[in-house]
Amino acid sequence: MSELHQSSEAHEQSHHVIAVKTYVxxxxxxxxxLLATVLASDMPLGGAHLLVAxxxxxxxxxxxxxxxxHVYYSAPLTWVTAVGSFLWVGLxxxxxxxxxxxxxxxxxxxx
Amino acid sequence: xxxxxxxxxxxxxxxYLSESTVKSWLLTxxxxxxxxxxLISVTTFFFVGGVIAGLMRLELMTxxxxxxxxxxxxxxMFTMHGVIMIFFxxxxxxxxxxxxxxxxxxxGARDLAFPKINLMSWYVYMIGGLMGVYILLHGGIxxxxxxxxxxxxxxxxxxxxxxxxxxxxxxxxxxxxxxxFVVTVHTMRAPGMTWFRMPLxxxxxxxxxxxxxxxxxxxxxxxxxVGLERFFGVxxxxxxxxxxxxxxxxxFWFYSHPAVYIMVLPGFAVVSEIxxxxxxxxxxxxxxxxxxxxxxxxxxxxxxxxxxxxxxQSMYAGAVFSILSFLVAIxxxxxxxxxxxxxxxxxxxxxxxxxxxxxxxxxFTIGGLTGLMLASLAIDVHVHDTYFIVAHFHYIMVGGTxxxxxxxxxxxxxxxxxRMYSDLWGKLSALLVFVGFNLTFFPQxxxxxxxxxxxxxxxxxxxxxxxxxxxxxxxxxxxGMVVPVIYLLLSLRGPKNAGPNPxxxxxLEWQIESPPTxxxxxxxxxxxCEPYLYSPEEAERExxxxxxxxxx
Numbered sequence: 001m002s003e004l005h006q007s008s009e010a011h012e013q014s015h016h017v018i019a020v021k022t023y024v025x026x027x028x029x030x031x032x033x034l035l036a037t038v039l040a041s042d043m044p045l046g047g048a049h050l051l052v053a054x055x056x057x058x059x060x061x062x063x064x065x066x067x068x069x070h071v072y073y074s075a076p077l078t079w080v081t082a083v084g085s086f087l088w089v090g091l092x093x094x095x096x097x098x099x100x101x102x103x104x105x106x107x108x109x110x111x
Numbered sequence: 112x113x114x115x116x117x118x119x120x121x122x123x124x125x126x127y128l129s130e131s132t133v134k135s136w137l138l139t140x141x142x143x144x145x146x147x148x149x150l151i152s153v154t155t156f157f158f159v160g161g162v163i164a165g166l167m168r169l170e171l172m173t174x175x176x177x178x179x180x181x182x183x184x185x186x187x188m189f190t191m192h193g194v195i196m197i198f199f200x201x202x203x204x205x206x207x208x209x210x211x212x213x214x215x216x217x218x219g220a221r222d223l224a225f226p227k228i229n230l231m232s233w234y235v236y237m238i239g240g241l242m243g244v245y246i247l248l249h250g251g252i253x254x255x256x257x258x259x260x261x262x263x264x265x266x267x268x269x270x271x272x273x274x275x276x277x278x279x280x281x282x283x284x285x286x287x288x289x290x291x292f293v294v295t296v297h298t299m300r301a302p303g304m305t306w307f308r309m310p311l312x313x314x315x316x317x318x319x320x321x322x323x324x325x326x327x328x329x330x331x332x333x334x335x336x337v338g339l340e341r342f343f344g345v346x347x348x349x350x351x352x353x354x355x356x357x358x359x360x361x362x363f364w365f366y367s368h369p370a371v372y373i374m375v376l377p378g379f380a381v382v383s384e385i386x387x388x389x390x391x392x393x394x395x396x397x398x399x400x401x402x403x404x405x406x407x408x409x410x411x412x413x414x415x416x417x418x419x420x421x422x423x424q425s426m427y428a429g430a431v432f433s434i435l436s437f438l439v440a441i442x443x444x445x446x447x448x449x450x451x452x453x454x455x456x457x458x459x460x461x462x463x464x465x466x467x468x469x470x471x472x473x474x475f476t477i478g479g480l481t482g483l484m485l486a487s488l489a490i491d492v493h494v495h496d497t498y499f500i501v502a503h504f505h506y507i508m509v510g511g512t513x514x515x516x517x518x519x520x521x522x523x524x525x526x527x528x529x530r531m532y533s534d535l536w537g538k539l540s541a542l543l544v545f546v547g548f549n550l551t552f553f554p555q556x557x558x559x560x561x562x563x564x565x566x567x568x569x570x571x572x573x574x575x576x577x578x579x580x581x582x583x584x585x586x587x588x589x590x591g592m593v594v595p596v597i598y599l600l601l602s603l604r605g606p607k608n609a610g611p612n613p614x615x616x617x618x619l620e621w622q623i624e625s626p627p628t629x630x631x632x633x634x635x636x637x638x639x640c641e642p643y644l645y646s647p648e649e650a651e652r653e654x655x656x657x658x659x660x661x662x663x
Contacts, residue, residue: 077297088325091412096361099416099428106426 016073026067033060124628126529140226141629146212147527148233150520153204154596156240159247160195161592163188168551168585171578176568185568186253187269191246193256194274198281199240201512202370205377206323207236207288209519210316212527214292216620216627217310219301219636224294232287239281246270246277255566257367258333260348260359264340272341275334282327285373289323292316301619303638307401310618310642311394314401315380318408322369322376326412330366333359357423364415372411374508376404378475378515379446382468385522386450388616389465390457391650393643396449403442403449410439420491429488436486443479447472458650462614463537467518470545474510478503481556496566499559505552517544517595524599525609529625532602536594543591550584617644 033056040052066072071082127143136144167188170178179185211229215222223229246252252274254263263271296317300309337359339345346352348359387394394400416424416432450472459465481503484490494500525531554577559565563574570578612621619638623631 085325088412092329092361092365095413095416095428095432096358098431099357099361099425102425102427103423 016070018067018070018073022067026063030060030063124624124633126624126626127629128528128626138230140222140230142211142215142222142226142229143527143627143631145229145233146208146210149203149207149211149236152233152237152240153200153208156195156199156243157204158592159244160192160200161589163192163195165585165589167192168582170568171570172582174570174572174575174578179568182568183253186255186566187251189566190253190255191251194252194278195243195247196508197256197370197374198278199236199243201374201508202281202285203236203288204374204512204516205381205519206292206316206319206373207232207284208516209381209523210292210319210377211288213523213620214313214316215295215299216623216631217313217618218296218299218304219619219632219638220295220299221630221632223291224299225291228287229291232284232291235287236281236284239277239279239284242273242277242280246273249273257363258337258359259363260337260340260356264337264348264359272338275338279331279334282331285323286327289320289327292320293324296320301636301638304636305638307398308638308641309401311383311397311400311404312380315376315383315404318404319373319376319380321405321408322373322411326366326369326373329362330370333362333366336362357419360419360422360424361415364418365412368415368418369408369411371504371507372407374512375475376407378471378512379404381515381519381522382450382471383446384616384618385464385468385518386453387643387645388522388614389460389462389468390454391460391645391647392453392457393641393645394449395452395455396445397641397643399445400449403445406442407439410435410442414439414486417486417491420488421495426488433486433488437483440479440483440486447476447479456647458647458654461538463532463534463541464518464522464614466538466541466545467514467521470541471511471514471518474506474514474545474548478506478510481506494559496564497559498555498563498565501565502552502555502559505555509548509552514544514548517541520599521595522614523620524602525613526620526625526627528603529607529609530602530605531609531613533598536598540591540594540598543587543594545591547584547586547588547591551581551588552584554578554580554584617642 037053037056040056041049045052065082069082071078127141136148139145139148166179167185170176170185170188172178176182176185179188211223250269252267252269252271254267254269254271254274258271258275258278263275296309296313336345336347340347340349340352340354344352346354348354348356350356383394383400414432414436416428417436420429420433461469481499485494485500485503521532521537558574558577558581561574563570607625609625611623611625613625614621619636620627
């Protein structure tokens with residue numbers, strides 16, 4: 001019985017209807033972030049260019065995942081899956097960068 | 112564990128094999144039939160890869176290159192052997208054959224969550240596989256199965272892009288299977304089939320499916336980037352274009368090390384079913400074994416850099432990867448110790464599947480322990496790219512996965528076909544495989560330790576004795592692989608004599624007909640107890656009773 005209840009709840013969650021107004025609002029936020037990316041590329045940020053661009057991209061991705069992909073209204077398991085996927089990408093990038101950042105630390109004679 | 116009430120008998124129910132038209136096979140969405148389609152496909156690729164391995168071993172009988180003609184041909188041979196064995200056999204073998212066939216039945220479901228996606232995964236696999244055959248017939252590829260840049264992206268003039276595309280496509284087959292398993296386990300368990308009542312086979316396949324879904328896309332990205340650089344000059348791996356060749360190794364091993372667990376975890380799945388059944392004891396430490404599968408799936412993603420200790424990767428990153436590689440041994444050891452504890456005071460029967468399972472335990476342990484040696488930075492530098500590595504991963508891949516695959520096929524063959532096979536031939540072939548395998552690969556540990564590099568078709572004369580031993584072992588191993596094909600196929604000519612439960616095993620699959628009907632169960636399943644409720648005392652009493660009857 002409780003499983004039946006859970007499954008009907010999950011069904012409702014997966015079919016949550018998002019108002020058109022919300023979609024439009026997210027769309028304009030994305031456009032604003034796009035503009036921010038373009039403007040940031042012309043600003044004198046030095047080495048922070050990549051960081052700023054990636055941060056804006058991450059915010060855009062999160063908005064798309066939450067609203068356009070309906071994760072915001074989904075069951076907890078969907079949240080776990082979405083967050084887990086991001087963690088896994090973070091894992092790849094984290095270990096990758098740990099290699100890149102520490103390659104020059106060891107001073108080898110003659111090199 | 113209990114299954115549905117006895118079937119209603121309005122006439123004999125049709126088993127899943129009753130339809131025999133080509134169309135019924137090619138358009139089937141029945142998980143069992145798709146499992147059989149995979150069985151035929153992956154076994155065919157296994158023998159193609161095996162023939163190539165045989166030719167390589169023939170070449171290595173003598174120190175001079177005198178069989179294959181040129182080093183270039185040899186390069187193409189070992190690459191094709193690796194590509195075929197890994198992407199077209201080892202990765203799909205157990206999940207796509209036994210997993211497809213058994214997972215829904217084991218959790219009391221009629222099918223997987225997405226039956227059509229399941230069929231699509233086979234077609235996608237076959238497209239990749241046929242591209243593999245095309246590559247084989249059109250000159251092959253010489254980069255090694257690892258496709259390392261810059262050789263693959265800049266210099267190799269073989270079928271690199273076609274092979275990359277084939278791997279890319281086949282990867283999607285893996286993703287589809289993984290996705291199907293994850294959703295099925297979450298949504299289609301029968302009432303009463305709680306997470307801790309699931310057979311360990313299902314736990315291991317669930318962990319495998321997680322790796323398939325999380326890791327395979329990175330492999331796809333890696334090979335696409337190789338194609339982009341090769342065709343369009345996009346600088347990703349080429350330093351001249353601003354790229355980094357070691358980046359490819361990072362991306363490749365981010366998938367390919369966890370892929371080792373895609374290959375081995377399903378082997379654990381099979382062994383965890385066979386050992387309690389033939390020791391007549393409940394599995395020791397069920398929850399530890401179950402969580403160890405998930406732990407392996409997670410830790411498996413944290414250790415890829417141990418393939419790159421001599422690549423130019425930072426020593427500091429190397430040290431971290433080394434320590435983490437030691438950690439992954441813990442859940443693997445938990446499994447081996449728990450299987451051993453399961454055997455303790457069991458009423459052990461040495462039927463064919465059990466021989467394979469015991470062989471698996473021994474060989475996987477050797478493979479795992481030599482893996483720990485290789486996880487140590489200093490030892491790895493010494494034996495990197497030598498035959499020590501070749502021996503190590505074959506102990507995991509062949510000693511582990513292939514032994515488990517054969518054990519699983521022998522264990523569930525009566526369920527899949529309804530027929531028993533010759534136990535004598537079964538035991539003989541298991542023995543041949545075990546002896547042949549060790550004779551083939553143990554000398555390679557010594558060769559590697561003595562400094563013989565891998566991937567060369569000529570070698571120094573002092574290595575010949577060990578190479579001849581290895582080739583002789585490969586011959587025995589080949590016989591051990593061919594014999595089961597013969598007696599298993601011959602068994603299909605006999606009557607359906609297996610009965611529902613020839614091994615007196617627990618588990619839902621053993622409570623339905625052999626072969627199962629199309630919908631697996633006749634009535635809704637209700638699970639009321641834990642898995643592996645075996646009793647060694649009862650087995651001993653039955654044995655004594657049987658002996659008494661025999662004497663009388």
